[in-house]
Amino acid sequence: MGITTASSRLTRAEEAFLRALLWEESHLQAGPATRSASEHGLSLLRCLEVANRLSPNLHGEALARIHEEACPTADWPWPGLMGPEVLRLLWSRLGSNNGDSAPTAGASLRGGK
Secondary structure (H helix, E strand, O other): OOOOOOOOOOOHHHHHHHHHHHHHHHOOOOOHHHHHHHHOOOOHHHHHHHHHHHOHHHOHHHHHHHHHOOOOOOOOOOOOOOHHHHHHHHHHHHHOOOOOOOOOHHHHHHOOO
16 A cells, blocks of 8 residues: 555554545545545544644655555544544644654543553
């Protein structure tokens, strides 16, 4: 799939979901990721800035490769969270000083890794 996770501060599941959402949006298709984001109140536009800052795999040449690949599939990676909570989670992760590893969604909400 061509994902480099070494410098990404997103979990594999988060990155896979955002790649699927970007693919669907770039192909003007309301697929499973788009529907899931809508059901959870997550705006792609609102999460793009923080997602781009957390991962090099969602912009530039990597974004062009997403568009050219087959549609990726992914499930909602933030169980129990809605869009605004996901945005707070991602922004807090970006603001944390510990970027050594991508924390899990639950650990980030508790303030740990």
